[in-house]
Amino acid sequence: MSFLPLAFGSPLVLLGLLALPVIWLLLRMTPPRPQVEAFPPLSILAQVFKRDEVPSKSPWWMTLLRLLIAALAILALAAPVWKPRPVALNTDAPLAIVIDNGWASAENWQQRVDAAQELIADAGNANMPVYIVGTAEPANEQIGPFDGKQATESLGRLQPRPLVPDRKAALALLSSELGEDNKVRLAMLSDGLATPDDRAAFDALERNGNLASVLWYHADLDTVVALTHIEIKADSLEATAIRPTGIANMRSLTAAAYDDKGRRIGEAALDFSPGSTQATAQFKLPVELRNDFRVIRIDGAHQAAATHLLDSGSERRSVALIALGNDDLVQPLLTPLHYIRRALSPYANLIEPRATNLPEAVQEMLDARPSVLIMADIGTIPAPVLKRLAQWVEQGGTLVRFAGPRLIGANEEDTLLPVRLRKGERALGGTLSWSEPQHLATFEDNGPFAGLNVPEDVLVKRQVLAEPSFDLNDKTYATLQDGTPLVTGERRGLGHLVLFHVSPDASWSNLPISGTFVEMLRRILTLSRQSVDGKLKNTVSLPAFQLLSASGDLVLPSSDAKPLIVDHNNPPTASLNTPPGFYGNEDGLKALNLFSQPSVSLQPLQQPDFSVGVTRVSYGRDQSIRLAGWFLALAAALLALDTLLMLWLRGAFRRQLRTRAGIIALALVLAGAMPLAPHKAEAQESHQNFNDSRPGDETIINAVSQTHLAYIITGNAETDNISKAGLRGLSLALSEKTALEPGEPIGVDPEKDELSFYPLIYWPIDPQAPMPSAEAIAKVDAYMQHGGTVLFDTRDQLQAGASLDGNTTPANQRLRAILDGMNVPPLEPVPDDHVLTKSFFIMPSFPGRYEGSPLWVEASQPNDAPRDRPVRTGDGVSPIMITANDFAGAWAVDEAGNPLLPTVPNDPMQRIHAIRGGVNIVMYMLTGNYKSDQVHVPDLLQRLGN
DSSP: OEETTEEESSGGGGGGGGGHHHHHHHHHHSOOOOOOOOOOHHHHHHTTTSOOOOOOOOOHHHHHHHHHHHHHHHHHHTOEEESOOOOOOOSSSOEEEEEOOSGGGSTTHHHHHHHHHHHHHHHHHTTOOEEEEETTSOTTOOOOOBOHHHHHHHHHHOOOOSSOOOHHHHHHHHHHHHOTTOOEEEEEEOOSBOOTTHHHHHHHHHHTTOEEEEEEEEOOOTTOOEEEEEEEOSSOEEEEEEOOTTOOSOEEEEEEEEOTTOOEEEEEEEEEOTTOSEEEEEEOOOHHHHTTOOEEEETTOOSGGGEEEOOGGGSOOEEEEEEOSOOOSSSGGGSTTHHHHHHHTTTSEEEOOSOSSHHHHHHHHHHTOOSEEEEESOOOOOHHHHHHHHHHHHTTOEEEEEOOHHHHTOOTTOOOSSSOBOSSOEESSSTTOSSOOBOBOOOOTTSTTTTOOOOTTOOBOEEOOBOOOTTTTTTEEEEBTTSOEEEEEEEETTEEEEEESSOSSTTTBSGGGSHHHHHHHHHHHHHTTSOSSSSOOSEEEEOEEEEEOTTSOEEOOOTTOOOEEEESSSOOOOOSSSOSEEEEETTEEEEEOSOOOTTOOOOBOOOOOOSSOEEEEETTBSOOEEOHHHHHHHHHHHHHHHHHHHHHHTTTTTSOOOOOHHHHHHHHHHHHTSOOOOOOOOOOOOOOOOOOOOTTHHHHHHHHHSOOOEEEOOSOHHHHHHHHHHHHHHHHHHHHHSSOOOOOOEEEOTTTSOOTTOSEEEEEOOTTSOOOOHHHHHHHHHHHHTTOEEEEEOOOHHHHSSTTTSOOOHHHHHHHHHHTTSOOOOEEEOOTTOGGGTSSSOOSOOOOSSOSOOOEEEOOOOOSOTTTOSSOOOSSOOSEEEESSOHHHHHOBOTTSOBSSOOSSOOHHHHHHHHHHHHHHHHHHHHTTGGGSGGGHHHHHHHHHO
16 A cells, blocks of 8 residues: 555554544543642641542643654554655566676675565565576576575575676576567666676577566665785885776775784775776885785775785795805996896895805895895805705705806805806807807797797807706706707705806896896796696696685685686686685695786676666665654654653652752862972983993904904914014015005904904914814805905925925815815916006015915906006906915014014015015005006006116
8 A cells, every 4th residue: 555655564554543533532531640739737727628629631732742652653553665666567577687696796785685585575476487597606507487485595595706797698598598589577686897798698688589678776886896916016015906987086995914814914005086996005014024915805895806815926035145255336237246136126025144254144044034045156165054055945945046257166066056067167259269159049938938038139258068968958948059058957856956157247248237137037036936846837726725705705615616727828717616715725825816917997887778668776775765663763752752741740840959059169169279280300310331342342443443464373373473473574564665554463363353354364374273163264255255365375385386286285285175165266376467466566476485486366357458458457356365485484573673584595685575575465455456547557558668
């Protein structure tokens, strides 16, 4: 029953309104309660003889109020509805309810269920069959026809899914069930978002003659939002969200990041500007926290598209960099790690050690748990370090090594190379070489660099060669055009070993300054993300681990969940059989998201132009309003008013309330007069005397306040005294001949003392002294690689004939044992055109107490233009010098400045030449290779001519 815009669910209850006149009569006959008043005694006596009075009738306005209360209660029981929902089923055809149950329907799913239930109720009242079709359901689902009860049960089984709806398949299923020319009343309960095949799906249904009328429900898209992809940057992780086009309002949301245990570890603002369809949330957190991200979810959005899953492939890798040698801040392009830093800094978190010696540096980096460790031109690796690195690689680490002068002389015991190396290196395009610099060959299709472009301008001039072996081709990742390996590698346990056969700087090849170098390093980063099954596979089957529900929560997979087939050439997409979630196992998970491409957009669904009648309605808008609750609330309010009026008629409110003005006033005075005495703050300073001095500070201050030459304490008193006296004599010569005024020589113990304060350390080799520990040798090695120079003196020229190349002596054997634990560059005797021969005095040779042994220094590149430049150029100072001439013995003087030891042969000029050689060595150490600059050429040529 309905009239005007008002209808009643139980119209028979309205018959109760006929009882209102009876209620009126009863209320008029019932008097109100007598009013009670206190009269003085005399007034009571005066009225004793008055006749009894009958109480008066209730007031008319109170009677009317009570009638209104009764009428409201009767109307409420009749279930009134304002603007009742019109019955949209205006034909006699069956009803087909097509309901979107994809990801966008999850948040407002109950609205669609309520609308479908009302339609099913209308169809049941008309005794008409119902079809129930979900657009994200399997194609083999039973869709009807159902009666009212069966349709309600089928609707109850329908649940939202974390998928994009497939309306084309759903409408095709409905059309096949109906057959041609069998019409239905279509109720389209859409989620409001378009899919690519919508137009074709509705046209096919209409062409089949299945539409009698259409009831079109359109959804509100103001709150729909989805995460599409993430981007890993150097200092942040960015998550991009989109919303449908055509929304003009501004919206501010929050994106939160969770770890694998569901703990919230980060959040970022996600702001949509007016009219924009895209917003980005930036998580600016340390890389260690960002690597723990497993789920990013938009707060308040309870649907699958607002949740983005991250697997290990989304982590920003930590890459440790180790290179022995001093980073030249003045010439950064010459440092071995410069191009590696530039190539990887946008894609990885780069960490470098604070320690200066190799064992401590490697341990520091391994403690930081990097994914990749890159070592630039490190040849000799101490055995304990080699063992730790091997264990790290076996457990899944990726070790990348670059060749260089030091790696040429690597120990044969070095097991951290994917291939065996030949001694020496191959120079291409040199004066004595028949071959030209080589170009890169095309990368193999099954290697880690497959598909990368090969630049034509990349040339390789020098390289280390691999020894031929039966498995060399399997270990070759990149080759030159002549077939020689350029990059080799192999899997070692769970990890990888990769070797670049060229240096990391541009001295051997211009590969490091090419874009291909960047892509090659990025490909190597992916090696640490691969599964442990060995070689790369085209397809991998991964079982379901955790799946994403329609509300955006991770749940356990059901029994019918199918494995995910991962094809590296065709990325997988979410489907009914493989919904979004994590696939794999605890050792490695693959994240499958609903959206993962930046090109995704959300478009509103446009109503097609049907040839039949279309009724357009909205979820939750312009719907009927049930008034029963409002009527009951109004009746309750009027009943409370009636109670208050009854109390007023009884005189309950006529008594004057005596206020406690005195108490209130006193309380106010006390509150206002509370002492607000300010606290007197007295500044008290607690003076504590701290003793900041630590053991060794005085030595450090003394070492840095003045230049000191140092010598290694051997433990032999005679040898140590000669070393000190020799450096004292050299210091006196420096003060006399140059502007340098060195302090007193200092003896150092490499086991305990800091070596970085001294530019030159003299090490007399004493075969009778205890062998230095591995830690001491590592400290000396680090000192040499970071700018210091060690002058080794075997003092055995008379026994050996010549250092290094002569007969083996105890001192020579001890020197070789010490150098075995260091990264020693290739050595050569000081050539005639070396800067060391011109740094102060012009020195053709470097005698000491003995004469005949050459002074060995780091080998330098041959001079390409000796006529234009009379001395060789180098990037720095030789970190090592070796002699057998007993320099300290020739320099040694007593307190009066007199020589302590005779030269052999006893020639005064030999001592003078020895001191001049020492001055040249110190000047070379302090000034470097500035003498090779072109500005000095005229002066040097003139002096050489004289």
